[in-house]
Amino acid sequence: DAKTTQPPSMDCAEGRAANLPCNHSTISGNEYVYWYRQIHSQGPQYIIHGLKNNETNEMASLIITEDRKSSTLILPHATLRDTAVYYCIVRGQGAQKLVFGQGTRLTINP
Amino acid sequence: DSGVTQTPKHLITATGQRVTLRCSPRSGDLSVYWYQQSLDQGLQFLIQYYNGEERAKGNILERFSAQQFPDLHSELNLSSLELGDSALYFCASSENFNRGYTFGSGTRLTVV
Numbered sequence: 001d002a003k004t005t006q007p008p009s010m011d012c013a014e015g016r017a018a019n020l021p022c023n024h025s026t027i028s029g030n031e032y033v034y035w036y037r038q039i040h041s042q043g044p045q046y047i048i049h050g051l052k053n054n055e056t057n058e059m060a061s062l063i064i065t066e067d068r069k070s071s072t073l074i075l076p077h078a079t080l081r082d083t084a085v086y087y088c089i090v091r092g093q094g095a096q097k098l099v100f101g102q103g104t105r106l107t108i109n110p
Numbered sequence: 111d112s113g114v115t116q117t118p119k120h121l122i123t124a125t126g127q128r129v130t131l132r133c134s135p136r137s138g139d140l141s142v143y144w145y146q147q148s149l150d151q152g153l154q155f156l157i158q159y160y161n162g163e164e165r166a167k168g169n170i171l172e173r174f175s176a177q178q179f180p181d182l183h184s185e186l187n188l189s190s191l192e193l194g195d196s197a198l199y200f201c202a203s204s205e206n207f208n209r210g211y212t213f214g215s216g217t218r219l220t221v222v
Contacts, residue, residue, distance in 0.1 A: 034210065043112065043200050043213030044153065087153075097143065097166050098211060100153035 004088045009105040018075040020104055022088030025069040031092050033064060035073045036100075037084040044087065044100070047073065078108045113137065114214035116201050122220045128189040131217045135182055135203030141165070142184040143204070143211060144176055148197035159184055191221045 005023040012018040024033065034049040048055055048062045050071075055062045061074040075082055087103040113136035123129055135142050144156040155168035159178035170176075173191075178184040188195060198218050202211035 036210075038153075041198060041216070041218075043114075043202070043215050044211075045112075046210030046212065049210060097155045097158055097168065099155060100145075102152060 004090055004101055006086075006088050006101065006104045008102065009107070011107050011109055012075075012078050014080060014108050014110050015077055018078040018082065018106060018108070020073040020075075020086050020088075020106065021070065022073070023070045024088070024090045027068050027090050028092070031090050033062065033071050034089040034091055034098065035060070035062065036087045036089065036098075037082075038087070038103070039081075039084040047086075080108050080110065082106065083108045112212050112214060114201060114203050114212050116199075116214035116217050118217060119215065120218050120220075122222060123191060125191055125193060125221055127191050127221075128187065129191065129219065131186040131188070131199050131201075131219075133184045133186070133201030133203075133214060135184070135201075136212050139203035139205050139212070140182065141204045141206070142178055142182070143202045144170075144184070144186050145200040145202065146197050147200060147216075148194075153200070156186070188219070193221050195219065196221045 032051050035047040036044040038044045047059050050062045064071045085103040085105050087100050089098050115134040117132045140161045143158045146154045156170040157176050158166040162178050173189050176186045198216045200216045202213040204211045
């Protein structure tokens with residue numbers, strides 16, 4: 001599975017959009033980009049995933065660049081409850097496991 | 111409630127002992143994954159089962175073993191416990207390999 005690079009920490013003001021970047025320059029054609037988050041010591045929570053097209057759900061939007069070497073997770077109106085560690089993971093189709101890196105610690109400030 | 115149930119929530123035990131952690135996957139999910147999260151190592155994949163069969167193994171110690179039963183619940187057995195085994199142990203389940211995982215709330219194991 002391709003390695004991902006994320007900034008260790010980010011801050012965002014409450015009510016603003018939080019944009020979390022992820023680099024995955026060695027991604028191959030059949031590998032998906034997944035995003036999870038972990039609030040304090042709770043179990044990680046699935047957010048969204050995509051292959052090449054942009055995706056949106058009730059939680060977030062995922063923007064994948066045309067060359068697929070990077071992506072951005074967008075939380076459109078961040079709230080204090082979005083404070084968490086966000087993990088960007090690249091995973092091959094049919095691959096058996098998700099490999100978590102260190103993620104980005106996002107702090108939403110009032 | 112994610113639908114994945116892990117018991118117990120907390121466990122305190124002495125070094126050298128053996129414990130069993132239990133996971134009930136979300137209804138309909140055939141895959142179960144176990145992860146260990148300690149303070150200095152992040153989330154580490156241990157092992158995966160699919161419909162009762164082992165499918166993938168990570169950095170799981172020989173002192174640890176797991177199985178998935180016909181009703182699809184899974185158990186992680188940890189033996190000869192050491193202080194360094196103190197961690198959060200998470201179970202996750204998924205419907206198929208390309209869907210997202212759903213994680214349980216974890217079991218916090220403290221070895222004293």
